[in-house]
Amino acid sequence: MSIARVLPADLRLSVDPAALGFAETAELLQETLPWIGQARAEQAARFGLQMAQPDYHLFVLGEVGSGRASLLGEMMAREAASRPVPPDLCYLHHFEAPEHPVALHLPAGGGRLLRQGMADLARTLQAEIPKRLLAPDVKADCERIEADHQSEEEQAFATLSALAEARNFGLIREQGRMVFTQRDDHGEPLTASKAMALSRAQRAGMDAAESELRTAISHFLEDSRARELAMNEALLALRRQRIRPMLEQGLQAVRDRMGGQVQDALKLGGHLEQVQHDVLENLALFLPGDEQDEVRAAALLDVLARLRVNVVVDHHGQTGAPVVIGDDPSFRALFGGIEYGSEEGVLVSDFSRIRAGSVLKAHGGFLLLHLRDLLADEVVREKLRRFLRSGRLQMEEPGMLYAPVSAASLQPEPVDVVLKIVLIASVEEYYLVQEGDPELARRFRCKVDFAESFTATAETHRATAVFVAHACRRLGLPHCTAPAVARLIEETHREAEDQTRQSARFARCEALVMESAGAARARGATLVEAQDVQAAIAARLYRHDYPEQRLQESITDGERLLDVCGERVGQVNGLTVVDLGDYQFGFPVRVTASTHAGEEGLLDIEREVEMSGPIHDKGVLILQSYLSALFSHLAPLALDAAVVFEQEYSGVEGDSASCAEFYALLSALSGLPLRQGIAVTGALNQHGEVLPVGGINEKIEGYFRSCERLGLDGGQGVLIPRRNRRNLMLSPRVVEAVVAGRFQIFTADHASDGMALLAGRDFGTLGPQGYLPETVLGRAQRTLQDYRRACERVGVGGPRPARRGRPLWPARRSGWPDR
Numbered sequence: 001m002s003i004a005r006v007l008p009a010d011l012r013l014s015v016d017p018a019a020l021g022f023a024e025t026a027e028l029l030q031e032t033l034p035w036i037g038q039a040r041a042e043q044a045a046r047f048g049l050q051m052a053q054p055d056y057h058l059f060v061l062g063e064v065g066s067g068r069a070s071l072l073g074e075m076m077a078r079e080a081a082s083r084p085v086p087p088d089l090c091y092l093h094h095f096e097a098p099e100h101p102v103a104l105h106l107p108a109g110g111g112r113l114l115r116q117g118m119a120d121l122a123r124t125l126q127a128e129i130p131k132r133l134l135a136p137d138v139k140a141d142c143e144r145i146e147a148d149h150q151s152e153e154e155q156a157f158a159t160l161s162a163l164a165e166a167r168n169f170g171l172i173r174e175q176g177r178m179v180f181t182q183r184d185d186h187g188e189p190l191t192a193s194k195a196m197a198l199s200r201a202q203r204a205g206m207d208a209a210e211s212e213l214r215t216a217i218s219h220f221l222e223d224s225r226a227r228e229l230a231m232n233e234a235l236l237a238l239r240r241q242r243i244r245p246m247l248e249q250g251l252q253a254v255r256d257r258m259g260g261q262v263q264d265a266l267k268l269g270g271h272l273e274q275v276q277h278d279v280l281e282n283l284a285l286f287l288p289g290d291e292q293d294e295v296r297a298a299a300l301l302d303v304l305a306r307l308r309v310n311v312v313v314d315h316h317g318q319t320g321a322p323v324v325i326g327d328d329p330s331f332r333a334l335f336g337g338i339e340y341g342s343e344e345g346v347l348v349s350d351f352s353r354i355r356a357g358s359v360l361k362a363h364g365g366f367l368l369l370h371l372r373d374l375l376a377d378e379v380v381r382e383k384l385r386r387f388l389r390s391g392r393l394q395m396e397e398p399g400m401l402y403a404p405v406s407a408a409s410l411q412p413e414p415v416d417v418v419l420k421i422v423l424i425a426s427v428e429e430y431y432l433v434q435e436g437d438p439e440l441a442r443r444f445r446c447k448v449d450f451a452e453s454f455t456a457t458a459e460t461h462r463a464t465a466v467f468v469a470h471a472c473r474r475l476g477l478p479h480c481t482a483p484a485v486a487r488l489i490e491e492t493h494r495e496a497e498d499q500t501r502q503s504a505r506f507a508r509c510e511a512l513v514m515e516s517a518g519a520a521r522a523r524g525a526t527l528v529e530a531q532d533v534q535a536a537i538a539a540r541l542y543r544h545d546y547p548e549q550r551l552q553e554s555i556t557d558g559e560r561l562l563d564v565c566g567e568r569v570g571q572v573n574g575l576t577v578v579d580l581g582d583y584q585f586g587f588p589v590r591v592t593a594s595t596h597a598g599e600e601g602l603l604d605i606e607r608e609v610e611m612s613g614p615i616h617d618k619g620v621l622i623l624q625s626y627l628s629a630l631f632s633h634l635a636p637l638a639l640d641a642a643v644v645f646e647q648e649y650s651g652v653e654g655d656s657a658s659c660a661e662f663y664a665l666l667s668a669l670s671g672l673p674l675r676q677g678i679a680v681t682g683a684l685n686q687h688g689e690v691l692p693v694g695g696i697n698e699k700i701e702g703y704f705r706s707c708e709r710l711g712l713d714g715g716q717g718v719l720i721p722r723r724n725r726r727n728l729m730l731s732p733r734v735v736e737a738v739v740a741g742r743f744q745i746f747t748a749d750h751a752s753d754g755m756a757l758l759a760g761r762d763f764g765t766l767g768p769q770g771y772l773p774e775t776v777l778g779r780a781q782r783t784l785q786d787y788r789r790a791c792e793r794v795g796v797g798g799p800r801p802a803r804r805g806r807p808l809w810p811a812r813r814s815g816w817p818d819r
Contacts, residue, residue: 037454048446062450065507086364321365586702598640619655717744
């Protein structure tokens with residue numbers, strides 16, 4: 001194991017434009033856009049979309065910008081094109097129970113035909129029925145029936161009048177009432193005085209005659225009502241006889257328009273029969289009248305409204321199954337709803353106010369939703385659970401439970417819905433549902449996992465060029481030259497932080513294509529060149545790097561202390577990454593250490609003041625373990641040591657500075673100065689091996705910019721883990737500085753190699769007598785022995801009885817967890 005200097009050719013991957021096999025992306029438009037680097041996700045998605053069994057809905061995982069929604073949308077569209085068009089869904093008036101509207105499925109486009117046919121029928125009935133009922137022949141027949149009724153009525157009344165006359169009563173009909181008066185033998189009205197003069201037998205005879213007359217009047221009125229009903233029935237039968245052929249002809253026209261291929265033919269036939277019966281029962285409403293015409297007109301409108309057809313899902317003119325993108329996941333938008341109107345302080349509704357949501361519209365096809373939207377609304381999520389459990393959708397309006405006024409309930413007939421739901425989620429959201437909502441999770445058995453990055457090959461580079469070509473055509477942008485595409489491909493490697501892999505977040509690549517096209521148009525070019533891509537990258541950096549600029553200026557102004565020349569004891573430059581969400585950058589930070597005799601062990605100041613995260617704390621504990629192993633032959637150690645990130649006020653997280661902390665601590669123990677021009681990054685394990693870290697390019701570039709401000713003299717550089725070599729995708733400016741010898745990049749496999757580079761001494765190998773005196777560890781060993789003697793002189797630092805759960809060294813300070 002030894003230090004290696006990274007050659008300029010290894011500092012970034014350079015894509016050869018000639019190897020791409022085209023001059024400009026316009027040549028690639030005939031090639032199909034593949035799922036670049038997502039073979040696993042593509043296979044899983046195709047399996048899920050073609051799986052007809054229930055509970056095989058798709059759970060799509062991936063980072064934002066990975067193309068998960070757009071690629072699934074395209075695959076759903078292709079799969080839907082090969083499927084039949086699902087039926088239309090209509091709701092009709094339920095004549096026996098209006099609060100339960102009837103659901104009716106019709107072939108695609110049939111809902112529109114039925115609605116138009118019933119509307120035409122309603123207009124025909126409203127116009128033709130009055131004409132036919134008021135036709136001369138019908139009018140004559142009606143008058144004949146009424147005349148016959150009148151004749152029978154007069155004959156019956158004449159018979160009753162004769163009976164009354166025979167019993168010495170006068171009888172008249174007055175406004176539908178019968179009025180009779182008693183008469184004497186001379187036909188004069190019987191006055192009270194005359195009545196008093198009558199004998200008891202005469203009065204008894206008069207009472208019997210009156211009782212007989214009352215009975216006859218009662219029978220007459222009953223017969224009169226029967227005759228009136230018979231007349232009305234005869235009139236209604238006449239009107240029905242004249243209207244029925246026209247009505248049957250109109251309904252038959254509706255049936256003929258629908259054709260014979262109706263899924264719910266029996267239900268439609270029954271509904272049309274009920275329409276015929278309802279119209280024939282209300283023929284009188286079609287005749288204008290002089291009195292209460294507004295009431296009659298309103299009732300007629302109600303009759304005609306019952307003929308309407310509410311087409312809630314219309315597939316007229318469509319080909320293939322529907323693909324619905326659920327961008328609005330509210331309850332009404334997803335599951336539909338019922339509109340209500342206020343009438344006299346009561347909320348009312350009917351079948352015509354039922355509205356379909358995305359679930360009904362996607363019947364027979366596909367529905368794409370985002371899990372984050374569902375997690376924000378428990379009511380929607382619970383409704384989705386019930387729907388997936390039963391496969392039936394009951395239309396409802398949940399807000400009506402909390403309506404401030406009373407409401408007439410409406411419960412439409414539930415409908416069976418068959419569809420495939422594609423749920424887009426992040427990895428965190430996916431496992432949150434797996435753990436917290438297993439009932440919902442078991443309905444999504446097909447997992448489609450989009451990769452964050454993929455292995456780069458000549459084929460993936462070519463596929464990326466095809467993606468750029470299609471993006472240019474779709475967005476109306478000028479096409480890119482091969483060098484421009486090569487530069488775009490290099491950026492996908494940079495985003496993946498790997499020379500052998502590309503980032504799968506092609507949304508960022510597409511954004512860079514748009515920005516590069518803007519740069520090309522600004523200079524009047526018709527093609528996007530590599531210089532335009534570089535200009536777009538520089539412009540994007542300039543828009544976002546203000547926070548970094550201010551931090552770099554604080555170094556130049558002397559506010560932040562940073563030495564990039566000379567040597568210092570117990571001091572080294574570490575490298576950090578600041579992540580602001582939209583932009584991340586590297587920044588150097590001074591790491592210092594101090595040691596002296598004592599018994600407290602290693603103190604991490606960031607941990608003590610609670611400014612460090614758990615991963616950083618873990619790294620410090622691993623460093624401590626490695627340091628203890630190096631000097632285990634001297635245990636127990638008499639040491640107080642402190643390590644700190646200087647001028648760091650926002651907290652630290654991660655273990656990538658554990659190498660720098662180790663070097664600063666060894667420098668303080670050995671008294672050997674470290675080169676300040678070499679900044680360090682890398683994590684340690686318990687055997688001193690240097691582990692790879694993230695953000696390697698940002699760290700190197702951040703330190704390079706600091707050195708540029710303070711003055712490059714060829715002695716500056718960075719020391720990184722050897723295992724990070726493949727992650728190097730440095731900016732051209734850094735590469736140029738390395739080529740010119742003004743900046744250096746070293747790699748190390750082991751902490752000992754890095755310490756030898758920084759201190760200019762051999763690290764040291766443990767022998768029978770310890771470490772050789774002039775090595776780094778030999779000098780540190782001598783210091784620790786001096787600390788032991790110093791502690792023994794004052795009576796501290798010797799071996800102490802071990803306490804349960806606490807090692808002899810290093811002693812724990814408050815806040816440090818026991819192992």
